Amino acid sequence: MNDDVQTVDINGQPYNRSLMVLVMLIGAFCTFLNQTILATAFPALMNAFNISTSTVQWLTTGFLMVNGIMIPVSAYLTSRFNTKSLFIISMIIFEIGTVMAWLAPHFSVLLAARLIQAVGVGINMPLMQNVMLSIYPPEKRGSAMGINGLVIGLAPAIGPTLSGWVIDNYNWRMLFEMIAPITGVVIIASFFFVKNVIPNEKPHLDWLSVLISTAGFGSMLYGFSSVGDKGWTSPEVIWTVLIGVILVAILVLRQNHLDEPFLEFKVFESKEFTLATILSSIVMMAMVGVELVVPMYLQIIHGMSAFHSGLTLLFGALLMGVMSPVTGTLFDRYGAKRLAATGMFILTIGTIPFAFLNRDTPTIYIVFLYAIRMFGISMVMMPVTTAGMNSLPLHLISHGTAVNNTLRQVATSVGTAIMISVLTNVTKSNQPAHSLLTQSPLQYRSKMLDATLLGYHSAFLFAVGFAVLGFILTFFVTKGTGVRKSVVSIDEPKKKDGDK
Structure with missing residues (x-):
């Protein structure tokens, strides 16, 4: 793009916007793909680790819960840390989880690996959207977000198909083995092409708000994800959803009375x-x-x-x-x-x-x-x-x-x-x-x-x-x-x- 020559970061230094977006999109594709990559691999994993359906389901349930818990924290992280460092850290965390999952000797290690992956995804997902909204003017944001939507919609949607093909032709470890080297290349490329484009502050972090947010959204997500197995009348479902709703309501009230809200x-x-x-x-x-x-x-x-x-x-x-x-x-x-x-x-x-x-x-x-x-x-x-x-x-x-x-x-x-x-x-x-x-x-x-x-x-x-x-x-x-x-x-x- 011709306007890349005039595009400057927060320090006034020119950078190639197209290359930066490309690197971040490839990284985001890898992370978003992991939301559904195990969709058709559960039977193979149940046989490999000799576990039940309810146990293997935690590979997705736990991933979505941690992902959902991390997203509210992203507003603070985006303001506190520079774009380049935050993106690289999120991809390194995701890479650690991916390699752990690839080599996991036991189900407990695989589950821990998925939760680590979710931390990286929970940081990367909103960061990508913030970057796209920051580096393009309002009149061009539709096109920019459309490109971002390509990753958000396409990666999770092809996960089940890709998972089925890999399981039929290889084994479940290949699902992580094929993503690890791509993520590694993205991390290396980030040092050269990702720039600091979002202004930083040093906001005060209200740790009580973080605790309430984590417990509230975590409880809600756990309750709703348990409905399929336990039903709406299960005391466990009712209480976890109710506790989650109450905690989120307390979070909203607290944020509205803070000078520096954790989530605005x-x-x-x-x-x-x-x-x-x-x-x-x-x-x-x-x-x-x-x-x-x-x-x-x-x-x-x-x-x-x-x-x-x-x-x-x-x-x-x-x-x-x-x-x-x-x-x-x-x-x-x-x-x-x-x-x-x-x-x-x-x-x-x-x-x-x-x-x-x-x-x-x-x-x-x-x-x-x-x-x-x-x-x-x-x-x-x-x-x-x-x-x-x-x-x-x-x-x-x-x-x-x-x-x-x-x-x-x-x-x-x-x-x-x-x-x-x-x-x-x-x-x-x-x-x-x-x-x-x-x-x-x-x-x-x-x-x-x-x-x-x-x-x-x-x-x-x-x-x-x-x-x-x-x-x-x-x-x-x-x-x-x-x-x-x-x-x-x-x-x-x-x-x-x-x-x-």
Whole structure:
């Protein structure tokens, strides 16, 4: 890019913006890929370590919990440490976890490795978004965030397919072995191409707020992630979610009374940001729940292998990756409202047919429908997020990023919990009597499939509900790009007496 010559860091030194973004995008791709890289590897891991389903699930549950706990801390870290050091540290932490997972002799070591990886991802994820919003002017942020959306949407989406292919052809250790050298190259390249682009301060860190945040969000995420196994009526689920909600409420109250808040919840005084956060959270609920349920439907109803069920989602993932930069450019030109409304309408239309799937639904039909949904999501996710961030003053962008990503993480857990619990409960309530299994095995199997299908239909109807709610909310999105003109209550810090 020609403007790279004029691009300077916070010290006034010129740097190559394109190379910096490329290095950070490759690093982010490696970290984001790990969110779903074990999706189809659980059976292999259960055999390798002789563990149960509930135990192996902690490789994902624990990862998402630590990731969710780290994101709120990111606003402080971004302000306190320079961009280059923070990015390199996050990638080194991630690399340590990756190498540990690759060589893990026991399941406990593998789990510890996943938690270490999650710390790196929890720092890297919001940092990448903050950098993209800082190094591009508001009128170009749509395109920049579109490129960022390519990584955010594509990496986790191809995880199940890649995982299935590796497990079928190699062994589970290859999932980490192939990422380790790429991460190593990114770390080395970071010393040369990543620059300090976000101004730093020395904010006071309220350790009590960190403790409350960790316990609150950790408890909520654990509770929602346990719904699939234990159900909504489980005392463990009820109490962990309730404790989490109470602690988060205490956190919000405490932050609003601190001179230097650990997490600035005043970002919600911007109506554009609040609406953008709600919309992006709803989209995540509609997207992730279906991403989880569709492969289950294909494996149980159609008898597909894990690899082939994951492969059916690949076209939609690639389409979303291709469309993210395109929708980013369109956002810069037309704003968020038209894109968001069109995208949510497409998402709704593409989700409705899933509620009517049967035993004989062609796989190609599911591939097509899923691609339509991902096309719609690509028109909503990054445009509304960018519009929301554009409504904030520069000094609140790191806080806005942390709040937005944290709530999206919680929404993902809630959406998944709702869809899995609906699927499980409806299936159980409609399954045939066990005595039929001995009397007429074929009839029992047929009725069991019908009950399972009814469970899938009900789960997909909830996804339709999420999409419809999101579509209604798009009518309240502003027509422009959300670039802030004046936000009195969350304005830039006022100059003190004597400041020039």
